[in-house]
Amino acid sequence: MSHSAGEYKSHAPIFLKVGAALFALTGLTVYVAYHVDLGNHAANMAFGLFIAAFKCTLVALIFMHLKEERGLIYKFLLFTVVFFLAMVFLFVLCLKDPIHNKFPEINMPWSKVIN
Amino acid sequence: MEIPYTVTARPDTGLWNAKIGIWLFLASEVMLFGGLFSSYIFLRVGADYPWPFHELHVWPGLTNTFVLIASSVTVLMALDSLKLRKYGAYKMYMVLTILCALIFMGLKSFEYYGKFTHWGVKLKDNSFVDGHEPHDHVAFGKVATVTLNLEHAEAEWLKEVKGAAPKFKDASGKSVELTAGLVDDLRSQWHKDWQTAEGAVLEVNDKIRDIKDSAEQHGIDESALKALEAKLADAKKARDAVTSSVKLTVDGAPILVEATRGHLRHWTKKELVYRDGTKLDGELENDHLDFHAVTGWDVRAVKGLDENINAADNALIWKYLGEDKRQAFLKQKKEAIDAWVSKYSSKHKNVPNVEEVAIAAALKDPDFLREGFRQREDDHSTAHFVTPVANEDIKFYSNYTPRMNPYYAIYFMMTGLHGLHVIGGASVLAYFLCFGRKMYEKDPEHLCNRVEVGGLFWHFVDLVWIFLFPVFYLL
Numbered sequence A: 001m002s003h004s005a006g007e008y009k010s011h012a013p014i015f016l017k018v019g020a021a022l023f024a025l026t027g028l029t030v031y032v033a034y035h036v037d038l039g040n041h042a043a044n045m046a047f048g049l050f051i052a053a054f055k056c057t058l059v060a061l062i063f064m065h066l067k068e069e070r071g072l073i074y075k076f077l078l079f080t081v082v083f084f085l086a087m088v089f090l091f092v093l094c095l096k097d098p099i100h101n102k103f104p105e106i107n108m109p110w111s112k113v114i115n
Numbered sequence B: 001m002e003i004p005y006t007v008t009a010r011p012d013t014g015l016w017n018a019k020i021g022i023w024l025f026l027a028s029e030v031m032l033f034g035g036l037f038s039s040y041i042f043l044r045v046g047a048d049y050p051w052p053f054h055e056l057h058v059w060p061g062l063t064n065t066f067v068l069i070a071s072s073v074t075v076l077m078a079l080d081s082l083k084l085r086k087y088g089a090y091k092m093y094m095v096l097t098i099l100c101a102l103i104f105m106g107l108k109s110f111e112y113y114g115k116f117t118h119w120g121v122k123l124k125d126n127s128f129v130d131g132h133e134p135h136d137h138v139a140f141g142k143v144a145t146v147t148l149n150l151e152h153a154e155a156e157w158l159k160e161v162k163g164a165a166p167k168f169k170d171a172s173g174k175s176v177e178l179t180a181g182l183v184d185d186l187r188s189q190w191h192k193d194w195q196t197a198e199g200a201v202l203e204v205n206d207k208i209r210d211i212k213d214s215a216e217q218h219g220i221d222e223s224a225l226k227a228l229e230a231k232l233a234d235a236k237k238a239r240d241a242v243t244s245s246v247k248l249t250v251d252g253a254p255i256l257v258e259a260t261r262g263h264l265r266h267w268t269k270k271e272l273v274y275r276d277g278t279k280l281d282g283e284l285e286n287d288h289l290d291f292h293a294v295t296g297w298d299v300r301a302v303k304g305l306d307e308n309i310n311a312a313d314n315a316l317i318w319k320y321l322g323e324d325k326r327q328a329f330l331k332q333k334k335e336a337i338d339a340w341v342s343k344y345s346s347k348h349k350n351v352p353n354v355e356e357v358a359i360a361a362a363l364k365d366p367d368f369l370r371e372g373f374r375q376r377e378d379d380h381s382t383a384h385f386v387t388p389v390a391n392e393d394i395k396f397y398s399n400y401t402p403r404m405n406p407y408y409a410i411y412f413m414m415t416g417l418h419g420l421h422v423i424g425g426a427s428v429l430a431y432f433l434c435f436g437r438k439m440y441e442k443d444p445e446h447l448c449n450r451v452e453v454g455g456l457f458w459h460f461v462d463l464v465w466i467f468l469f470p471v472f473y474l475l
Helices: A012-035 A041-063 A071-088 A090-095 A109-114 B017-045 B058-083 B087-116 B156-160 B180-213 B222-241 B317-321 B323-347 B354-362 B366-373 B406-435 B437-442 B444-474
Strands: B119-123 B128-149 B167-169 B245-251 B255-260 B264-267 B271-274 B279-298 B374-376 B387-390 B394-399
Touching (some): A012 A041, A012 B058, A012 B444, A041 B444, A071 B017, B017 B444, B058 B087, B087 B406, B119 B279, B128 B317, B255 B264, B255 B271, B279 B317, B323 B366, B366 B374, B406 B437, B406 B444, B437 B444
Antiparallel strands (some): B119 B128, B119 B394, B128 B279, B264 B271, B279 B374
C-alpha cells in the first residue's frame, strides 16, 4: 500500500460513510436494548452482540484496511479467530457433569431462543 | 546500513516491517482481551446473584462510544491528508484524535469517581440497599479503664473520644496526660526495664555455666550452684513481671468513643479492642452503620424468592426504609405481576392455572425481576435521609469498586485495561504529531507508514470498546 502523492486518491468519503454507519448502529443497539423487547432477554443479548460483531467487521475491513490486505495477515488472523472463539466458548466445558459424563439441561440464554 | 522494507513493501508478502509487527501484536492483544471476555462469560454464567445489567448510566458510555468512533475516523483522515501531502490538515486531524482520547478518559474518570463514592449494603437476608457517605462506627461508652499494650500502642484512638480530652491516672494514682509522646516514653521505659531484667537473667545464667564448665578441674561447688539457681528463678520471675500492658484509670467522668469499625480488632458488649491492642472497658452503646441518602433498593436476591414471589415482602430492608417504601414496593410488585400475567396469558391461551404458571416463569426472568424487585432513585433530593443500619443485620458493605461483586471486578479490570490502551495509543499518536515534521520532510511515506501503524492500534482500541459498551452497559 505504498503510494506516491500523485497517484493517491482520497478515501475520506468512504471513511465518513462508515463512521456514520457505526454511529447509527450504536444508536440502534442502545434503542433496542432499552425500548424494544425481542421476546426475552436472551434474544436482546443476541441482537446486541450481533450488531457489535457487525460493527467490528466494518472497522476491521475498512478502517483497518483488511479488505485490501493479502494472504499473510489473514493467516495470522485465522489463528487469532480460532483461539478467540475457543476461549469464548470455553465455559461450555464447566457445565459438563463429570459423573454422568453428559451436559445437563441447564437453562442457558440460548435454550430460550431455541425452544 | 539501511534497514530494508521500512517504507516499501516486501514483494513476496506485500508487507513492510512495521505492518507485520503491528498485526502480530494486535493478534496477541486479541488473545489478552479474549481471555478477559472469557472470564466475563464464566462469571456471568456462574453468577449466584442477579447479574447487574442496565446498572451503569448509559449516557457516558454512549458518548464515549461516539467519541471513539469519531476519533477512529479522524485518525484515518489524518493518514489520508498525509498521503495527499497536506501536512496542516494532518496536524489538525491528529489534534482532534487526541482531543477525543482526552474526552474519553475524562468521562471515564467521571464514571469511576461516581462508582467510588457510591456504596451498597447487603443485609443478612441478601436484601440490598444503595446510598452514599456511610458513617460506620461503634459507640462505646462508660469507659472507666484503658489498657495500653506497649508493643504496638499508639494514641490515635484518642481522636475518636467524644467531648473534652479525657484525663487519666496511672496505677500509682498519679495524673497523666495520654499523648503519643507519653506512649513513646512508656514504651522506651518498658524496653529498658525488660533489657535490665533480661540482663540479670543472662548474668546468673553465665555464672551457672562457668561453674559447670569448670566442674571437671575443680569439682562442683554444690552450695554455690544451688544459691545461683535460686537467684536465676528470682531473676526470671522479675523479668516475666515486666509487662507491656499499662492500665490507666479515667480520671473524672467516664468517656465515650465513637470508634470507626475499620480501626477495631474486636468488640463485645463489655470491651472494645483497637487494632493497636488498646483495650477499653465499658459498655457497648450503639453498633450501626449510618447510611446517608439512600438511593435505591434491591430485593431480587432475597432468600426464597426463586420459589415464592412473596418472599421479599418482609425483607430486612423494609425495617430500615420504612412502611411507606414497603408499600410502594408491594404496589410496584403487583403492577409487575399483573403486566406479566396478562402478557403471558395472552400468549399461552390454553394453559390451565395460567397465573400460577406465569408467576413460576416470571421468577426466572431477569427483566421481570428488575421491574418488580428493584428501585433506583437517582434523584438524590427526594431520597435524602439517613438510615442507621444495625451491624448485626449487615452481611457485607462496600463502595462500587472491584470488591462489590464479580461484575464490578471484571468491569474495572476490562475498562481499566482498555483505558490504559487509550492512554498508550494517544501518546504514540501525540508523538507523531509533535515530532513527525522531520521525518515528513525526509521521507513522507515513512511517516505515512508510522501513522498507519499507530492508527491500526487505535482502531483496535475502538474495536474493543465496541464490545465492552454493549456487554457492560446494555445487555
